[in-house]
Amino acid sequence: MKSVSVFLFASIFVYVCGQNKYNNKYDNVDVDRILKNDRVLTNYIKCLMEEGPCTAEGRELKKTLPDALASGCTQCNVKQRDTAEKVIKHLMNKKSxxxxxxxxxxxxxxxYKKRYEEEVQKQRTI
Incomplete structure (x- = not known):
């Protein structure tokens, strides 16, 4: 479950590998199920905030997070971009x-926060 759970944050910040290409290993995970699991979500937030233990995936995510945020998901495929938007909306609305x-x-x-919040706001008005 932990390796599947890391997809939640991987979908927001997307793992960076090799030549600045994002890994699509977790593209087919049911992110809705993960977003409904508050315990798993909380564990990864604690990892990222250095308030709890991290899995190997969590440690890698912490390392790549700044670069992934800065890129604005420009190296994302369509599935990753859609999933990232879903997760960001969930965090903004349910875990503010x-x-x-x-x-x-x-x-x-x-x-970066401003950019993501503006993007979500645009989609609300559409």
Whole structure:
């Protein structure tokens, strides 16, 4: 379950491998099921916030997170982009305190957070 669970955050920040290409290993995981599992979500948030243990995947995610945020998912395939948007919306709407904590840690200037929030707002008006 833990290796599947890492997809939640991998879909937001997407694993970077090799030549700046994003890994599509987890593209077919049922992200809706993961988003409904508060325990798993909380464990990965704790990992990213350095408040709890991390799996190997969690440690890798922590390492690649800044680069993935900065890229704005430009190296994502369509599935990864759609999944990332779904996860971001979920965090913003259902776990807003955790969204704030994560963005403060990984985006202290707020430049990437603004971009993601504007994108979500655009989609709400469509």
């Amino acid at each position: 305190k955790d969204w704030e904590r994560l963005t403060k840690k990984y985006d202290p200037q707020g430049q």
